[in-house]
Amino acid sequence: MAIATPAEAQPGDRGIMLATVVLAVALAIAPQVGIYPVFLMKALCFALFACAFNLLIGFGGLLSFGHAMFLGTAGYVCAHAAKEWGWPPEAAILGGTLAAGLLGIIVGLLAIRRQGIYFAMITLALAQMVFFFFLQAPFTHGEDGIQSVPRGKLFGVLDLSNTLVMYYVVLAIFLASFLAIYRIVRSPFGQVLKAIRENEQRAISLGYDAEKYKLIAFILSATLAGLAGATKAIVFQLASLTDVHWTMSGEVVLMTLLGGMGTFFGPVVGAFTIIGLENYLSGFGQWVTVITGAIFVVCVLAFRRGIVGELAAWWQRRRG
Amino acid sequence: MTEIFGVPTQALFGQLLIGLINGAFYAMLSLGLAVIFGLLNIINFTHGAQYMVGAFCAWFLLEKWGVGYWWALLLSPLVLGLTGVVIERTMLSRLYKLDHLYGLLLTFGLALIFQGVFTNYYGSSGQPYRLPEEFAGAFNLGFMYLPKYRAWVIVASLLVCLSTWFVIERTKLGSYLRAATENPAVVQAFGINVPRMITLTYGFGVALAAFAGVMAAPIYQVNPQMGANLIIVVFAVVVIGGMGSILGAILTGFGLGIVEGLTKVFYPEASNTVIFVIMVIVLLIKPAGLFGKER
Numbered sequence: 105m106a107i108a109t110p111a112e113a114q115p116g117d118r119g120i121m122l123a124t125v126v127l128a129v130a131l132a133i134a135p136q137v138g139i140y141p142v143f144l145m146k147a148l149c150f151a152l153f154a155c156a157f158n159l160l161i162g163f164g165g166l167l168s169f170g171h172a173m174f175l176g177t178a179g180y181v182c183a184h185a186a187k188e189w190g191w192p193p194e195a196a197i198l199g200g201t202l203a204a205g206l207l208g209i210i211v212g213l214l215a216i217r218r219q220g221i222y223f224a225m226i227t228l229a230l231a232q233m234v235f236f237f238f239l240q241a242p243f244t245h246g247e248d249g250i251q252s253v254p255r256g257k258l259f260g261v262l263d264l265s266n267t268l269v270m271y272y273v274v275l276a277i278f279l280a281s282f283l284a285i286y287r288i289v290r291s292p293f294g295q296v297l298k299a300i301r302e303n304e305q306r307a308i309s310l311g312y313d314a315e316k317y318k319l320i321a322f323i324l325s326a327t328l329a330g331l332a333g334a335t336k337a338i339v340f341q342l343a344s345l346t347d348v349h350w351t352m353s354g355e356v357v358l359m360t361l362l363g364g365m366g367t368f369f370g371p372v373v374g375a376f377t378i379i380g381l382e383n384y385l386s387g388f389g390q391w392v393t394v395i396t397g398a399i400f401v402v403c404v405l406a407f408r409r410g411i412v413g414e415l416a417a418w419w420q421r422r423r424g
Numbered sequence: 425m426t427e428i429f430g431v432p433t434q435a436l437f438g439q440l441l442i443g444l445i446n447g448a449f450y451a452m453l454s455l456g457l458a459v460i461f462g463l464l465n466i467i468n469f470t471h472g473a474q475y476m477v478g479a480f481c482a483w484f485l486l487e488k489w490g491v492g493y494w495w496a497l498l499l500s501p502l503v504l505g506l507t508g509v510v511i512e513r514t515m516l517s518r519l520y521k522l523d524h525l526y527g528l529l530l531t532f533g534l535a536l537i538f539q540g541v542f543t544n545y546y547g548s549s550g551q552p553y554r555l556p557e558e559f560a561g562a563f564n565l566g567f568m569y570l571p572k573y574r575a576w577v578i579v580a581s582l583l584v585c586l587s588t589w590f591v592i593e594r595t596k597l598g599s600y601l602r603a604a605t606e607n608p609a610v611v612q613a614f615g616i617n618v619p620r621m622i623t624l625t626y627g628f629g630v631a632l633a634a635f636a637g638v639m640a641a642p643i644y645q646v647n648p649q650m651g652a653n654l655i656i657v658v659f660a661v662v663v664i665g666g667m668g669s670i671l672g673a674i675l676t677g678f679g680l681g682i683v684e685g686l687t688k689v690f691y692p693e694a695s696n697t698v699i700f701v702i703m704v705i706v707l708l709i710k711p712a713g714l715f716g717k718e719r
Contacts, residue, residue, distance in 0.1 A: 167525045214704060217711040221467045221524050222663060226707065229660040232653075233700035240693065350656065354532060361529065393540030400533025404526050405515060 120286065120368055124279075127372070131275055141271040142339075147379040148278045149336040154359040154371030155285050156328035161357075162366030163289050164321040165301030166216075169224040170231025171329055171356050173211070176348030177234065178204040178330030183250040183343035184243055193256045193264055197334040204330020205323055207234070212322035216315055228350060235348045249344030253337060270339060277335055281328055286368060288324060297321055329356075358396060361403050364410025373411050431689050437568040443685015444678065445574055445643065448581035451677025452636040453658045454665065455585055458673045459592070460629035462605045463622050466516060466527030471633050472655025473538035478504050478637025479646045480542060483553050493556040493642075500638045501631035508630030512623045535652075542648035550645025559642075577639055584635065585674045592670055601625065660703045666716020676714060 131148075135141040153175055160166045182200030185191040191199065215226045238244045245251075255264035264270045288294050300307040300314045308314050337343045346352060355378065363374025378396075385392050403410065409417060453471060460468045468474075481503055482496035491499070511534065519526045559573035592598040604611045604618050612618045637651075644650055665676030680699050688695040706714060 167528070169528075214707050217707050218663070221461075221528060224525065224528055225467065225659040225663055226703070228656055229663065229700050229703055232656045232660075233697050236696040236700075240696075350652075354536070357529065357532075390540050390544035393543065394537050395540075397533040397536030397538075397540060400536065401515070401530060404530040404533065405518060408522075408526070 117290070123369060124282070124286075127369070128275075128279055131278075132272075135268060135271055141267050143379070143383060145271055145274045145339045146336075147376045148274050149332050149339065150356070150359065150379055151372040151375035152278050152281050152335070153329055153332035154356050154363070154375045155282060156325050156332060157356045158360045158365060158367075158371040159285055159288065159328065160321055160325040161360060162370075163294060163301065164297050164318060164325075166318060166322065167224045167357070168215070168227040168322075168325070168353075169357065170211070170227035170229075170234075170350070170353050171325075172348050172350065172352035173231040173234040174204040174208060174326040174329035175333035175336070175352060175356075176238065176343075176345075177207050178333035179337040179343040179347050180238060180244055180250065182334035183253040183337040183341075186256065186338065187250060187253045188243075192260065193258050193338050196256075197331070197338060200334030200337065201327055201330040204333065205327035208323040208326025208330075209319075212319045212326070216318045216322065228353065231348070231350060231353055235345070235350070238348050239345060244343070244345075247345065249342055250337075251342055253341040253343065255338055255341060264338065274335060274339060277331065281331060282368075282372075285328065289368075293317070293320070355396070358400055358403075360410075362399060362410055364413035364416075367410065367412040367416065370410050370412040377411070433567060436689055439685040439689045440682060441568070441570065441574060441685070442688070443682045445577055445681070446684060447678040447681015448578055449636055449640060449654070449677075450658055450661050450681050451585055451674045452581050452632060452639075453654070454661045454673045454677050455588060455670065456629040456632035456636075457658065457662055458665075458667045458670060459588070459632070460626055461667050463601065463625045464512075464516065464520070464527070465524050466519070466531065467524075467659075468626075468629065469528055469531035469655070470511075470534045470538065471531075471629075471658070472651030472653075473535040474504055474508070474630050474633040474651070475637040475640070475654065476542065476646075476648060476651035477538055478634025479553075479641040479650065480546075480551075480637075480648075481634065482638040482641045483551055483646045486553065487551075493638075496641075497635065497638050501634040504634035505627040505631035509623055509627040511630075512626040516626065517619070517623075535655075539648055539652060546648055548647060548649055550647040550650075553641040553646055555642045573642055577643065580639065581636075584632070588632070589670045589674065657699055660699050662713075664699075664703050664706045664713060666713020668713070669715040672713075672715025 131144070134144055153171070156174075157168065157171050160168055178200035180200075181203040182196045185199045186193060186196035211227065211230050214230065215223055218226055239246060243250075255270065257263050258273060262269050262273065264273065289297075296307065296312050297317050299310075300312065300317055304314050333347060336347070359374035359378050360371045361374070362377060363372065364370025381395070382392060385395065407414065453475060457468055457471055460466060460471075478500045481500035482493070485491035485496045485499060486493070515530060515534075516527060519530060555573055559571075559576060562569040562571045563575060564570075590598075592601055600611065600616055601621065604616070604621055608618045640650070661676055661680055662673070664680065665672045667673070680702065683702065684695060684698055687698040694701070710716075
């Protein structure tokens with residue numbers, strides 16, 4: 105019944121830690137060996153966004169089809185605070201993240217009243233409402249977005265206008281959030297969440313308040329998605345309608361599905377693959393949409409465990 | 425000039441009419457979604473794209489082969505219905521044993537493919553569809569002019585919705601359908617070919633979307649994005665109405681269209697969002713939807 109259960113086929117804590125260290129080292133030296141740091145920062149922001157989304161679908165079994173609203177809201181709040189109110193970057197990012205968390209409380213309270221397909225439709229509809237709000241609100245400057253947001257100095261010391269400094273800050277934010285998600289999933293809270301995903305009735309009969317657990321997971325996911333959005337606004341010095349549009353909600357679903365729902369590294373792999381693909385195909389216009397759709401179809405029909413999920417299953421089989 | 429609540433009656437009735445027209449499309453589309461969901465347990469995200477392709481189909485027929493509106497009204501649903509049958513047989517039928525969410529993801533992917541292909545060839549500008557000649561002109565109702573085509577849209581959509589309701593609720597075929605919704609295994613055991621029924625139901629739902637698309641072609645311009653935003657509103661309509669009842673879907677569709685039209689008169693800033701606000705209120709008061717059953 106549950107949407108994805110490759111979590112069981114995963115390496116233990118040691119394996120994950122080892123892989124995280126390898127990933128961190130690889131990302132730390134990546135710009136030194138000639139990989140374009142702006143591309144890496146974009147991919148990292150989306151990787152964090154996808155990891156936040158995965159917390160909800162992969163470990164809580166809740167498909168949100170409106171996660172762009174958290175990415176976009178945090179981006180707008182952060183950009184506005186940094187540009188119009190002159191907040192330093194750490195405060196602006198924090199402000200944007202908290203705004204997304206607040207929105208997460210409201211949306212979560214409404215959406216968890218229904219389950220399954222309805223949950224997806226409700227989050228999509230609420231995200232569309234948020235989209236129209238930002239389209240009409242004067243402070244977002246409509247189609248133009250909030251442009252040339254100052255990057256400023258982090259804690260008054262680190263000059264973020266230097267691309268490499270910015271990159272390592274983004275990397276630090278990503279790694280900290282990744283480890284936080286890992287901790288959340290492996291905590292007793294995460295175990296109860298998984299139990300609810302597998303069999304909600306049984307979890308309730310064991311005395312767990314399923315609604316409360318789902319709500320907390322939703323708020324955590326929204327907040328982390330907000331952190332991704334706020335960071336992205338500082339990196340690209342821009343907050344625009346693209347980030348609140350439903351296509352963005354679809355994109356994060358795709359990244360997570362392609363990489364592997366319910367795996368720790370799946371969303372990261374998915375985000376890097378999709379962002380790389382979009383970079384590579386940027387000259388092909390609307391065919392990108394077609395290819396995106398085709399990847400969706402192929403993943404659902406033949407490849408439901410995603411890249412990391414399939415690799416983990418293959419590894420499991422090989423070891424017997 | 426007469427006024428009601430400080431609003432000229434002309435403007436009020438004008439917006440009411442637009443609301444009623446929009447409501448007709450909400451009703452037809454949410455009806456299709458409800459019929460498909462009832463039997464397949466899948467929310468057909470492609471519905472908006474199929475509505476768009478249905479409109480394009482009518483436009484092709486007229487522009488390339490000179491085939492007129494009435495034939496389009498028949499052919500476009502037929503063609504789209506057939507593609508629906510193919511989609512169900514080759515893709516959707518593999519997903520029934522899995523979580524329903526995979527159906528949503530698959531149909532979302534299909535929607536992106538359709539929309540991407542058409543946007544690629546036609547950009548985001550609209551293609552005008554010539555109004556058939558028999559619909560030129562308007563009826564004078566005394567208090568307002570009612571363009572003939574708009575009157576036809578309202579009548580035809582009511583006709584389609586009510587006959588769908590009649591077939592499902594009042595005929596033998598419909599009773600099979602309702603029984604299969606409740607318990608497909610038992611119905612199968614009585615010797616009814618349930619898989620074929622499922623295939624045809626999906627085809628019918630898609631045909632309904634295409635029919636709505638052809639109806640929409642002369643009113644809205646035919647463009648690749650016409651279904652994308654509409655389908656999200658229709659999702660909200662479905663959440664508000666609940667998918668338990670056919671008549672409920674029809675009533676909710678028309679009702680919300682009218683509410684939206686009235687909002688345009690009294691508080692235009694909220695006209696984009698009013699349906700979503702109503703959805704929030706309904707979720708707070710009656711989470712299962714106005715006509716839905718609590719599971």
